[in-house]
Amino acid sequence: ETGVTQSPTHLIKTRGQQVTLRCSSQSGHNTVSWYQQALGQGPQFIFQYYREEENGRGNFPPRFSGLQFPNYSSELNVNALELDDSALYLCASSFGFNEKLFFGSGTQLSVL
Amino acid sequence: KQEVTQIPAALSVPEGENLVLNCSFTDSAIYNLQWFRQDPGKGLTSLLLIQSSQREQTSGRLNASLDKSSGRSTLYIAASQPGDSATYLCAVSSTGANSKLTFGKGITLSVRP
Numbered sequence: 001e002t003g004v005t006q007s008p009t010h011l012i013k014t015r016g017q018q019v020t021l022r023c024s025s026q027s028g029h030n031t032v033s034w035y036q037q038a039l040g041q042g043p044q045f046i047f048q049y050y051r052e053e054e055n056g057r058g059n060f061p062p063r064f065s066g067l068q069f070p071n072y073s074s075e076l077n078v079n080a081l082e083l084d085d086s087a088l089y090l091c092a093s094s095f096g097f098n099e100k101l102f103f104g105s106g107t108q109l110s111v112l
Numbered sequence: 113k114q115e116v117t118q119i120p121a122a123l124s125v126p127e128g129e130n131l132v133l134n135c136s137f138t139d140s141a142i143y144n145l146q147w148f149r150q151d152p153g154k155g156l157t158s159l160l161l162i163q164s165s166q167r168e169q170t171s172g173r174l175n176a177s178l179d180k181s182s183g184r185s186t187l188y189i190a191a192s193q194p195g196d197s198a199t200y201l202c203a204v205s206s207t208g209a210n211s212k213l214t215f216g217k218g219i220t221l222s223v224r225p
Contacts, residue, residue: 043215
């Protein structure tokens with residue numbers, strides 16, 4: 001059984017650029033959630049996808065968008081990057097919502 | 113709006129000590145509460161999950177308790193080891209249509225040999 005995998009592990013972008021982060025959910029899991037963790041802070045909920053549909057969104061602007069594919073893998077897209085978008089982006093999968101979440105190792109995004 | 117608080121932000125103890133990490137939350141309408149461990153620059157590892165109807169959960173040297181009415185949880189670590197050094201985060205899942213977790217900022221634990 002494979003765990004949650006995220007790619008890339010590290011990424012450096014320039015302000016104004018666009019970025020796509022990828023997540024493969026754990027085998028058998030149909031729900032993916034994305035979190036942003038700034039340095040020294042707890043993770044903040046971005047959004048959740050359940051069976052390819054968005055199922056809840058946190059307090060993030062529309063330039064943060066996502067997608068879930070039929071195999072339940074997921075992408076997080078961020079447009080018009082800002083310096084404050086520099087953070088660790090975490091993906092978590094589960095079988096259904098309100099179930100135990102399994103987190104990936106994250107993508108460290110630096111915006112210069 | 114749910115808020116989760118973990119105090120203190122950092123803790124240093126000698127090896128072998130039993131310790132308690134505290135977590136408080138403002139809205140008692142939770143579905144479950146989880147404790148996570150995070151090593152520097154890494155993802156989160158779930159340690160224990162307590163459903164709202166439960167009072168405690170145990171795994172090895174770890175014991176987590178939940179008092180929903182008072183909005184508090186504790187994580188008890190017995191016989192601490194240097195390998196326990198990490199940041200410990202508490203998160204609550206509120207009742208509702210998704211499993212959005214609200215996290216505290218974490219407690220950074222250092223266990224001195």
